[in-house]
Amino acid sequence: MTRTRRMLTLCTAMALCGWAAVGAAGAEEVTIGLATGQTGGLAPFDQPSLAGFRMAMDEINARGGLGGTYMVTLDIKDTRSDTGATVQAAQELVAAGVKFLITPCDADPSIAAGQISQAAQIPTMTFCGTTPTITDAVGDYMFGSYPADNGQATLLAQHAIAKGYKSAYILKSPDSAYTLRLPEYFAEVFQKLGGTVAGEGSYSLGQQDFAAEVTKIAALDPQPDVIMTAAYEPDFPAFLKALRGAGVTAPILGSDGIDSPTTTGLGDIANGIVHTTAGFPTDGSPLGEFYAKYEAVTGAAPETVYVATGYEIPYILDAAVTAAGTMDGPALRDALANLENVPVLTGSVTYKGTNRMPLRAITLVEIQGGARVPVETATPDPALVPAP
Amino acid sequence: MDFFLQQLLNAVSLGGIYALLALGLAVVFSIVALINFAHGELMTVAGYVLFVCILYAVPLPIAVVAAIAAAAVAAAATERLAFRPMRRADPTSLMLTSFAVSAILKVLFQNGISARPKPVPLPPDLSGTLTFGPVRLGTVPLASILVTCLSLFALTLFLKRTVMGKAMRAAAEDFQVLRLMGIRANRVIAAAFALSGMLAGISAALWVAQRGSVDPLMGFVPVLKAFVASVIGGLGSLSGAVAGGFALGIAEVLFQAYLPDAALPFRDAFVLGFVVLLLLWRPDGLIPARTGRRS
Structure with a gap:
């Protein structure tokens, strides 16, 4: 008697499951995995990226899913900004059958997690990793989304030449690929365009004591025309204060790491700094409208442009899914790799003809009177961009 | 010569901040044998108070006092909530507790x-x-040079002239005997934490002034420097902490100034190598604590 009833229940349950599966065939359910650092050292980058990403994914789901067919569920895992934990999270997500994987804003965990999704043929994208070697270090399923270091450096070098600077001093830190390679890429392009490197300095990340270093710069004769660095908080403000305190007046070129309210809060000494950023919100521009929308939805304006670049990723993915007509790994990879001029908030994104680090516009801004003023927005000339 | 003088001044200024940081660790270690790795987060608390005060246009001197007070209160609160229940635990457990406090505060x-x-x-x-x-x-x-000198002077006065100061020095030498004298342990320990918090607040003001911002992970580097400095100086010894702070600051600046360009990326390796040599020469630190207690 009980056995019969149990069998009956089981059969009903199975039938219901089957029916549910048929019912959902119109809009297929897929899962996207995110193994990112929501706490720890990468949280300043991964948290805002995730906020933008979720907002875009909700919008896409509301209008029928990726490519109009795939309703997306997000499986979000916090890696505590630890590379080992990122690998474990990636492993779990791949085993759970995600169709797309997002990795943190940093090269090391992205490359480590990418090794796993590459083997499982799952297209993977780093949130805002800028190191141009990330993609080739993993393989053909690994994609970048943010303006790469070598592209930023190219634009800065072109700007330096256009300003008539002949000699540059570069300050770099061997502690991260970003702070080491970006100034080196800059030096490469700057020299190719006719500039000379007057000297190189080194610092340790986070130590914020630059007195010894700036005393050396102040002793240089002749003084360099411009100083270039990829230092960011807390190093950059400390460097700037020490540099101006030591009486050095050379203009400064920086990278997107200083696109932060701290830089504008530095007062008069920040005037004249020119740095790169993924985008600058002007009134009426798509990015400006997004900032307004984000503020309307969340009650606070985005603290950083990473919110916008995170928001762009689902739309890039949507374009690829629409082109491929499926979310199967190999087809989706090919569709992503062949995307051209996909309109996004900050311009357009192209993967075709790249090593899967996108070709996209980068904006130069200058700091004047505690505010940013856009200088130019341009896509770096691929012929000038140094090989990663 | 001018270059050398300038670098020497740079070194003294950095050494002063490290000395303040190391003192904050040493005050607590000398009494409860705890290396408080949450010391950096006390600095972060002070930094956020400074941020809020400046946001609301509070005059700077008041903002700084509020920040220092907040760090002292936070230190006393962590003592009450986290470290007092662990009072009889061994030093390793205490240290792990401080890591936990630090991690919780950061998140x-x-x-x-x-x-x-x-x-x-x-x-x-x-x-x-x-x-x-x-x-x-x-x-x-x-x-930072002036504040360091002033703080050292005030701390010395406090330790030598006040009852609580004397009690703290006695506690550092022999805690059990101090209790037999009828001094209440909880009060001495709470005072030590509050004092350590005040030192964290003072160094936070200088640290934040240099960097122009405050972020959740800000405390990591300073507490690391403080730890190295107090180990060089002799764990638990207050004058040792000051000496260690200056030794570390001077080593860092002079290596940065005089290493050839090719070796510059390895500056930290040279500094830590120097620390190793120093410890080989004086395993208990430059000025060891009188009890000779070590972690």
Whole structure:
């Protein structure tokens, strides 16, 4: 008697499951995995990226899913900004059958997690990793989304030449690929365009004591025309204060790491700094409208442009899914790799003809009177961009 | 010569900050044998208070006092909530507790305030420079030299002249005997934590003035420096902490100034190598604590 009833229940349950599966065939359910650092050292980058990403994914789901067919569920895992934990999270997500994987804003965990999704043929994208070697270090399923270091450096070098600077001093830190390679890429392009490197300095990340270093710069004769660095908080403000305190007046070129309210809060000494950023919100521009929308939805304006670049990723993915007509790994990879001029908030994104680090516009801004003023927005000339 | 003088001044200024940081660790270690790795988060608390005060245009001196007071209160609170229940545990458990406090506070800051750095814009006259003959000194480095001297003087007065100060020195030498004398242990320990918090607040003000922002993970580097400095100086010894702080600061600046360019990326390796040599020469530190207690 009980056995019969149990069998009956089981059969009903199975039938219901089957029916549910048929019912959902119109809009297929897929899962996207995110193994990112929501706490720890990468949280300043991964948290805002995730906020933008979720907002875009909700919008896409509301209008029928990726490519109009795939309703997306997000499986979000916090890696505590630890590379080992990122690998474990990636492993779990791949085993759970995600169709797309997002990795943190940093090269090391992205490359480590990418090794796993590459083997499982799952297209993977780093949130805002800028190191141009990330993609080739993993393989053909690994994609970048943010303006790469070598592209930023190219634009800065072109700007330096256009300003008539002949000699540059570069300050770099061997502690991260970003702070080491970006100034080196800059030096490469700057020299190719006719500039000379007057000297190189080194610092340790986070130590914020630059007195010894700036005393050396102040002793240089002749003084360099411009100083270039990829230092960011807390190093950059400390460097700037020490540099101006030591009486050095050379203009400064920086990278997107200083696109932060701290830089504008530095007062008069920040005037004249020119740095790169993924985008600058002007009134009426798509990015400006997004900032307004984000503020309307969340009650606070985005603290950083990473919110916008995170928001762009689902739309890039949507374009690829629409082109491929499926979310199967190999087809989706090919569709992503062949995307051209996909309109996004900050311009357009192209993967075709790249090593899967996108070709996209980068904006130069200058700091004047505690505010940013856009200088130019341009896509770096691929012929000038140094090989990663 | 001018270059050397300037670098020497730079070294003294950095050493002063490290000395203050190391003192904060040493005050607590000398009494409860705890290396408080949450000391850096006390600095972060002070930094956020400074941020809020400046946001609401509170005059700077009041903001700084509020920040120092907040760090002292936070230190006393962590003692009451986390360290007092662990009072009889061995030093390793205590140290792990401090790691836990530090990790919890960091995540609270990240999820409760913001993962992004918050700007702490200081008045422009604080980024000025004073010229003394051939050398120049920024207002903030000058302030750190003065504040360090002043704090050391006040701390010495407190430890030598007040009952609580004397009790703390006695506790550092022999805690059990102190209790037999009828001094209440809880009060001495709470006072030590509050004092350590005040030192964290003072160094936070100098640290934040240099970097212009406060973020949830800000405390990591300073507490590391403080730890190295107090080990060089002799764990648990207050004068040792000061000596260790200056030794570390001077080593860092001089290596940065005089290493050849090719070796510059390895500056930290040279500094830590110097620390190893120092410890080989004096395994208990430059000025060992009188009880000889070590972790």
